[in-house]
Amino acid sequence: GAGVSQSPSNKVTEKGKDVELRCDPISGHTALYWYRQRLGQGLEFLIYFQGNSAPDKSGLPSDRFSAERTGESVSTLTIQRTQQEDSAVYLCASSLRTGGATGELFFGEGSRLTVL
Amino acid sequence: SQKIEQNSEALNIQEGKTATLTCNYTNYSPAYLQWYRQDPGRGPVFLLLIRENEKEKRKERLKVTFDTTLKQSLFHITASQPADSATYLCAPRSGGSYIPTFGRGTSLIVHP
Numbered sequence: 001g002a003g004v005s006q007s008p009s010n011k012v013t014e015k016g017k018d019v020e021l022r023c024d025p026i027s028g029h030t031a032l033y034w035y036r037q038r039l040g041q042g043l044e045f046l047i048y049f050q051g052n053s054a055p056d057k058s059g060l061p062s063d064r065f066s067a068e069r070t071g072e073s074v075s076t077l078t079i080q081r082t083q084q085e086d087s088a089v090y091l092c093a094s095s096l097r098t099g100g101a102t103g104e105l106f107f108g109e110g111s112r113l114t115v116l
Numbered sequence: 117s118q119k120i121e122q123n124s125e126a127l128n129i130q131e132g133k134t135a136t137l138t139c140n141y142t143n144y145s146p147a148y149l150q151w152y153r154q155d156p157g158r159g160p161v162f163l164l165l166i167r168e169n170e171k172e173k174r175k176e177r178l179k180v181t182f183d184t185t186l187k188q189s190l191f192h193i194t195a196s197q198p199a200d201s202a203t204y205l206c207a208p209r210s211g212g213s214y215i216p217t218f219g220r221g222t223s224l225i226v227h228p
Contacts, residue, residue, distance in 0.1 A: 004159075031214060042220035043160070043205070050214065091159050103209065104150065105216060107159030 002026070004108035006092050012114045013082055021077045021111045023092030030072050033093045033105065036061075043091065049075060082115045089113070118143045120219035122206060128225045129196055137191040137222045139206030147211030149182055149189050154203045154221060163204075164191075196226045 005024040013019050025032050034046040045059040049069040060066070064082075069075040079086055089112050093105040121140040129135050139149070148167045152160035166173040166182045166189065173180045179192040189208075193200050203221040 033215070035218075043218040045215055045217065048215050056215065093159070103148065103165065103216075104162035105152075105160075107161070109157075109159050 004092055004094055004106050006090075006108035006111050008111055009109065010112045010114075012116065014116050015084060016081055018078065018080045019082055019113060021079075021090050021092075021113070023075045023077070023094075023108060025073070025075070025092070025094030026106055028072075029094035029096055029106070031095045032069055032075050033095075034067060034075070034077050035091045035093065036088045037091055037110070038088045046077070046090075079113075082113075084115045087113055087115045118217065120144075120206065120208060120217060122204075122219040123222045124220060126223040126225055128227065131197060131226055131228050133196055135193040135196045135200065135224055135226070137204050137224065139189040139191065139208070139219055141187050141208045144187070144208050145184075145210065146208035148209055149180075150207040150209065150216065151178075151180060151189075151191050152205040152207065152218070154205060160205055160218075193224070196224075198226045198228050200224060201226050 007022045030051045032049040035043040036046055037043050047067045048056040064080045067077045089110040091107055091110045093107045095105050119142045148165055150165045151163045153163055154160040164173055164175055164180050166180045168184055177194045181190045203223045205221040206219045207216040209216050
């Protein structure tokens with residue numbers, strides 16, 4: 001597709017379960033970002049991938065959160081032993097290595113996670 | 117620590133008026149600043165970028181200013197329309213950083 005694709009769009013899980021969220025970036029975009037947005041809040045940076053470089057994990061809130069990316073393609077964000085405070089929309093974005101002329105990020109529609 | 121401030125209260129205006137949204141930042145020296153629009157249930161969409169050496173940038177009905185002395189950017193929508201109703205996010209960005217940091221956004225509501 002032409003845009004950033006995320007799945008699932010909605011996920012309801014029970015506390016303590018593990019969840020996986022998937023992001024398929026725009027073809028050719030080497031940079032990939034994960035953000036978290038709690039209800040009524042701003043975007044909270046989680047992790048950044050750039051090509052084959054080591055990811056910047058400085059935003060991950062705890063060791064229950066991890067993410068992987070294979071080359072310059074799909075990324076998976078995994079949350080283990082989910083807690084209610086993990087409930088949020090998880091947004092993925094991609095961009096060109098140098099951000100092109102504007103450094104703009106292209107966002108997916110997000111994965112809404114609800115932990116009961 | 118770095119801080120980005122946007123009005124947390126919604127801005128309500130009448131159709132046809134000019135909407136002005138404010139983004140203030142502290143402990144930053146951004147090389148450029150981006151503005152995004154976010155509709156409910158959707159991901160943000162890029163609107164405009166302004167660089168530190170630019171005072172003003174325009175795109176159709178949108179105008180952005182950037183005052184590095186005041187550490188402030190203003191985002192204007194002229195001849196506003198109900199379809200402009202959304203949340204607008206600013207993202208100042210240092211030249212050496214590849215990780216945009218976003219403000220919480222300001223909700224704009226344009227009444228017909």
